[in-house]
Amino acid sequence: MVLVFLTFNILAFGATTSTQVPMLEAPVMVVSAGQSPGALQFSVVAKMAKLPHTFEKLLRAEDFDPTKYKTLVLVVGASSKGLGAAGIDFEAEVKRVVALAEKAKAHKIPIVICHLEGATRRGPMSDRILDALAAYASIFMVKTSSDEDGKFKSLSEEFKVPLLYFQKTSDLKNIIQEHFVY
């Protein structure tokens, strides 16, 4: 029973790798990387957590003002439908988010790579985006069902970047409240 309770708490409120978890600051810019609805879901949870943030689905590097934001959140999830609706092709989307990450890194703005739509949003396109962005990550925030194959764990180890797991999307609220200063 105790074991079950502990397991629940670890899964619900976040487990980390041994790497030091940085404190993140607000205001935060939340951007979609792949045009799935995951970024909107992050924004909804961020509102629940009262995190000061701006949500821009299609923000381009040239429109990102690094003086206004202290953290960049890139929510990964590729959706053909979303890309089609946004009128952007997949390769252009990868270039867009990599350019955004490069600009944030150049201005020493921490980058959160988040994946919260589970295994069904872990197709080849999502993984392409993830691979392109992993090197820029300051921290991964990942739903447990998004990492059934251990890809995020491997990336976390490879790039020595902390990884925070959450069980349900609503559990992300606790992670936001714990790891963002605002």
Place this chain on the structure above:
Amino acid sequence: MKRVFTFLFISVLVLTTALAVVSGSVVTSKYGVVAAANEYAARIGAEILERGGNALDAAIAVSFALGVAEPYASGIGGEGYAVVRLANGERYAVDFKSVAPALASYDKINGKLSSIKYTAKGACVPGVVAGAAEVWKIGATMPWAELIKPSIELARKGLVVNETFASVVSDTYERLLENAPEFLKEGMLAWEVGDIFTNPALANTLELIAKEGPAAFYKGKIADDIERFMLEHEGFMRKSDLENYKAVVREPLHGTYRGFDVYVPHPPVSGPQLLAILNILENFNLSAFSWEDPLAVHIIQQVLVLEDVDRRYFISDPDFFDLPTKGFISKEYAKTRLMELNLSKAMDPSTYFDHVGNAYAFEEGGTYEEVLLEGVKVSSVDPMDGYEFPSTTHFSVVDKYGNAVAWTQTLSSFFGTSMYVDGFFLNNEIGNFASTYREGDVINLEPGKRPRTTICPTIIEKDGKVRYVLGTPGGGRIISTITQLVVDLIDFGMSPEEAVKTPKFVGYAFYKDLRMEKGFPETTIRFLEEVLGHKVKLYEYPSLYFGGPNIVAVKSDGTMVGVGSIRRNGAAACPER
């Protein structure tokens, strides 16, 4: 782990508290079988059979249950079609397609229909409740309310959200958050795998329908609520549209395929198209091939394309047009279509619509020699393009008495308009009319017209006995998948399970490529591309894109085999005795 734990716990709870029914991806029984796209719904149908209900009773119960368990794919705000075969040999085609509201017109939308698909204006008058009532009148044996009761309980007690449910909600999240936040978890979050989804608002609505009958929906409180919603959201539908709605009951269309009798729906759905396809394929000795043979794939795919082209000219609402249905499903007409095929090279996709046939010339009979010697040519307009969603749901039921029901129902897109009234979503069937008015097009929007769609619930008999009950969701892939099921079962001698599981491909007039599920041998793909000139596009296996076909097969000894929709977390279920 916690998710798995919760799921197992609830599953065990459900299984132990339920009546004596068995479910799984494949079940075998002599006491009746239900195959569906959702296990809860399949089990509810099997419980009705276990309590002594017949296939019609079970089908009605499953229809309502699917609206609870798969609120994204169908429900009382939607429409559909059922083909019913009674043990006494009577057969019925129940058309409960939606109809365009009286106020709907191109003048009132200032643009394309696609711009209103996800608004209240996108909803046509729903037919599911009226359809269920017609099936009940045809030959149900249990009280109407008893058939809805399990769905009311399911909506109140809840169900465990599966991968399909969570994935569809996630895909549609933005629209749901804007239009139907009360459907979402805590009013704002997407439902996730393992969550317990309840829908008390729908339970209340179903209680009304159970108590007051279909009139509650078409004339009573629910009709009032829909009208109020429409007025608030500037939609077209009014209470008078609901009051005027009627499901239509006919005899199903009949065709034959290699000695089997095939019973399908009438226009405006794709029954005639399926028969036309089978008529052409009958001219090939397909059993000399195997399912993965590239030449067999080529022949079937090109026939599918040809008849999809025909569909766009010859299928619409029969109340609005004199359609050439008799000609379209004639064996002689099929011979003229056979002549369009090139066995050594794929048709150039840019010329697909040059290959439209002339089914009208066969309306009065006649041989293909006579017709072609007369030199009659069809006149046409270019049909409209349109994206068709992998939404919709299908289920198949056979009981121990010999009654059978094939039933397909839909909201059109997943979640339809995403407009949410009294716990259910309203369809967006208006998107199946021509996007803008086009002179001569058979699918121009008109008040009271039923939109054309590709659904095709099918019953196949041999020597007067039901052999297969089948169908699938899948938008533009529906007829391709059903055709392959029929060929796999009849020509390639597959078991129902093999037929459902075999990778699928598509022939569709607006797809310039040959879309295939992974699983075909590399040689097949290479041959199709390098020798026959197809451009192949591969999809993961299994893919919901190709639908969620399910089948109930009846063996010669009366044993029934049900196969649920493996592409959609579906199941088959049967009474234990």
